[in-house]
Amino acid sequence: MPGSASYAILFLGTLLEALVVLCAIKRKVLRRYFVLNLYMVLCLAVSWGRHYVLARDGFGSLNYRYFYFYSDALLTIVLYFSLISLYLSVFEEMKVGRYLRLGALTLLAGTSWFTYAVVSQSSHKILTYFAFELSQNLYFVGLVLTYVLWAAVLKMRQTPTLLVQLVLSLGVYFSFFAACYALSNLHPTLYARVSIFFPVVGCLLPLSWAYAFWRVPNDARLTPARLAMAGVPR
Amino acid sequence: MIAALVLGCSIVFFLQFFVPYCRSVIAASSNHVLSPEVRDVTGLTNPASGEDFRRVVQLLHLCPDRPEDRGEIRAIGVYFGMLNALKSLSRSIAPKVRTWTENELGRCTYFAAVALDRRVAFSRDLLAQQIEA
Numbered sequence: 001m002p003g004s005a006s007y008a009i010l011f012l013g014t015l016l017e018a019l020v021v022l023c024a025i026k027r028k029v030l031r032r033y034f035v036l037n038l039y040m041v042l043c044l045a046v047s048w049g050r051h052y053v054l055a056r057d058g059f060g061s062l063n064y065r066y067f068y069f070y071s072d073a074l075l076t077i078v079l080y081f082s083l084i085s086l087y088l089s090v091f092e093e094m095k096v097g098r099y100l101r102l103g104a105l106t107l108l109a110g111t112s113w114f115t116y117a118v119v120s121q122s123s124h125k126i127l128t129y130f131a132f133e134l135s136q137n138l139y140f141v142g143l144v145l146t147y148v149l150w151a152a153v154l155k156m157r158q159t160p161t162l163l164v165q166l167v168l169s170l171g172v173y174f175s176f177f178a179a180c181y182a183l184s185n186l187h188p189t190l191y192a193r194v195s196i197f198f199p200v201v202g203c204l205l206p207l208s209w210a211y212a213f214w215r216v217p218n219d220a221r222l223t224p225a226r227l228a229m230a231g232v233p234r
Numbered sequence: 235m236i237a238a239l240v241l242g243c244s245i246v247f248f249l250q251f252f253v254p255y256c257r258s259v260i261a262a263s264s265n266h267v268l269s270p271e272v273r274d275v276t277g278l279t280n281p282a283s284g285e286d287f288r289r290v291v292q293l294l295h296l297c298p299d300r301p302e303d304r305g306e307i308r309a310i311g312v313y314f315g316m317l318n319a320l321k322s323l324s325r326s327i328a329p330k331v332r333t334w335t336e337n338e339l340g341r342c343t344y345f346a347a348v349a350l351d352r353r354v355a356f357s358r359d360l361l362a363q364q365i366e367a
Contacts, residue, residue, distance in 0.1 A: 171251030
């Protein structure tokens with residue numbers, strides 16, 4: 001059974017997810033960042049569902065494991081679309097929304113196909129393993145896409161500070177998870193140790209988004225190039 | 235091999251995101267004008283020095299906690315540690331980098347002072363509401 005610290009982190013994460021949506025409503029950016037908020041609402045629902053299954057069937061039960069991995073895959077897909085919605089915000093003025101959506105769906109389908117091709121050769125529990133592998137692969141795809149988005153944002157003269165912070169915090173989140181998954185693939189015995197950090201890092205994304213929605217004024221803008229590491233003298 | 239490559243890329247990407255994120259948080263608070271009380275209490279010079287960071291953070295921890303800025307204060311703390319390490323490394327090798335890190339350390343201190351100012355204002359508002367009630 002998870003200890004009281006795990007419950008406390010789970011509760012804190014749920015609280016922060018609710019805080020993100022509340023902050024977005026208060027700052028009147030709910031519609032502008034709708035998919036991001038939808039992701040947070042889904043996180044809330046999944047947290048509640050996990051708690052319910054955990055209380056009913058226990059931590060070691062198959063039901064809990066299935067629920068955990070399937071819900072994680074679902075959340076990762078919604079997070080992927082949240083990232084695409086940030087792309088749509090950044091490239092709003094270029095009127096390329098249709099192509100971005102098409103590209104995003106093609107990439108998702110490609111990642112799913114690749115995952116299926118790998119999983120079908122190595123496991124008999126295809127569906128569960130597929131959900132788990134798809135999450136991992138999407139984290140890396142998300143990381144690369146966030147990096148590309150950040151590179152595009154860096155080229156812009158003035159960008160809303162809120163958007164910059166949302167993109168960067170998503171990048172930190174994706175890269176941390178991608179690193180953790182890669183580490184556990186490198187040494188499978190490390191997964192149990194690495195996974196301890198997942199709920200803690202999971203709290204960081206809602207925390208940074210809540211902070212951004214709460215603290216950053218809607219009209220604040222900055223020059224992204226000034227934030228890049230390229231600004232460091234050599 | 236692929237896992238090692240992904241791990242390496244992820245760590246590099248992590249730094250590429252984390253550093254600009256910290257700088258964006260600092261930049262967002264750099265326009266905030268500190269109240270005279272906080273300036274007196276912290277004794278900040280203009281521009282702020284990195285040497286005062288730990289003292290300002292200690293003062294910050296004396297104020298009632300606010301969940302929405304906790305993560306940012308921690309992130310800037312980590313960034314401060316990274317900058318300190320860079321400053322030590324670049325001491326004799328690259329004086330330009332050293333000057334830049336000193337400026338950044340000062341900006342971290344200013345961010346901590348702004349967070350302190352906000353917490354003091356928040357506590358003051360809470361107290362005023364309690365007195366009114």
